[in-house]
Amino acid sequence: MQSYPAPALALVESMSLAAAADPQRAVAFQGAPGANSHRAALEVLPDGLPLPCFSFEDALDAVKEGRAAHAIIPIENSQNGRVADIHFLLPESGLSIVGEHFLDIEAFLMGLGQGPFTAAYSHPQALGQSRFYLRERGIVPMSYADTAGAAAFVAELGDPSVAALAPKIAAELYGLNIVAENVEDAPDNTTRFVLLSKQPLDPATIVGEAITTFVFEVRNIPAALYKALGGFATNGVNMTKLESYQRGASFAATEFYADIVGAPGDPAVDRALEELAFFAKDLRVLGTYPLERQRG
Numbered sequence: 666m667q668s669y670p671a672p673a674l675a676l677v678e679s680m681s682l683a684a685a686a687d688p689q690r691a692v693a694f695q696g697a698p699g700a701n702s703h704r705a706a707l708e709v710l711p712d713g714l715p716l717p718c719f720s721f722e723d724a725l726d727a728v729k730e731g732r733a734a735h736a737i738i739p740i741e742n743s744q745n746g747r748v749a750d751i752h753f754l755l756p757e758s759g760l761s762i763v764g765e766h767f768l769d770i771e772a773f774l775m776g777l778g779q780g781p782f783t784a785a786y787s788h789p790q791a792l793g794q795s796r797f798y799l800r801e802r803g804i805v806p807m808s809y810a811d812t813a814g815a816a817a818f819v820a821e822l823g824d825p826s827v828a829a830l831a832p833k834i835a836a837e838l839y840g841l842n843i844v845a846e847n848v849e850d851a852p853d854n855t856t857r858f859v860l861l862s863k864q865p866l867d868p869a870t871i872v873g874e875a876i877t878t879f880v881f882e883v884r885n886i887p888a889a890l891y892k893a894l895g896g897f898a899t900n901g902v903n904m905t906k907l908e909s910y911q912r913g914a915s916f917a918a919t920e921f922y923a924d925i926v927g928a929p930g931d932p933a934v935d936r937a938l939e940e941l942a943f944f945a946k947d948l949r950v951l952g953t954y955p956l957e958r959q960r961g
Contacts, residue, residue: 691733696811699835762952764860778825787830868928896940
């Protein structure tokens with residue numbers, strides 16, 4: 666808690682106490698009160714008790730240790746790609762994805778003064794999503810752990826020449842002036858979040874279409890990925906996401922993070938996953954959950 670700027674500490678403490686009193690309603694998120702992850706938690710579980718955590722690891726640990734029933738984590742942004750480290754953290758967490766949520770992102774430039782500003786603090790994702798706006802105005806982007814924490818930090822600095830990029834609610838919480846609205850570079854800026862829990866959903870209980878997320882590894886040899894994924898094509902299973910990443914420095918094998926439309930128990934999905942398991946190794950399903958938004 667002491668890693669937060671002073672203006673955020675009282676809010677963090679009160680929210681943490683409320684979550685501790687009723688952990689089954691607690692929803693852990695990364696960031697200070699007022700962050701986009703806080704907004705997402707309120708939208709997904711309106712009756713929940715948002716629990717601020719300083720890092721993604723802290724939010725995941727809150728669920729693993731029973732201090733929260735759920736965690737909500739951003740996984741990718743429509744403008745700035747995947748959120749760093751999430752592909753490593755999710756498989757290692759031992760938690761299951763039980764839901765997804767798409768949050769419209771609106772960035773507000775805020776500060777103690779009215780500008781002009783020499784620098785703006787925010788999460789690297791938010792800075793990347795407003796990079797053209799900042800560059801055109803000669804504002805230096807400065808990385809911070811999260812958007813709302815950046816707003817609290819600017820309030821703590823007391824320097825009117827420094828701004829923050831954060832959600833509107835952060836200005837209200839930390840007493841900053843909103844100088845410019847909707848400074849994100851694209852009007853359809855959207856972040857996809859996943860909801861995590863200790864217990865996976867039973868695919869048979871999902872009403873409507875489902876999405877299944879999994880990770881797997883293939884050897885770096887010709888046609889390894891082609892063979893591993895061939896079953897999805899032949900069985901008519903729609904793969905909506907496939908991203909590769911390297912674990913360690915050997916570069917001997919590539920790991921992949923994938924989403925498909927469908928659920929285990931569907932014969933076509935079962936056949937495709939069986940074929941994948943034959944050609945790949947370390948196949949792990951991270952969760953099957955309701956599809957919130959149609960792909961394509």
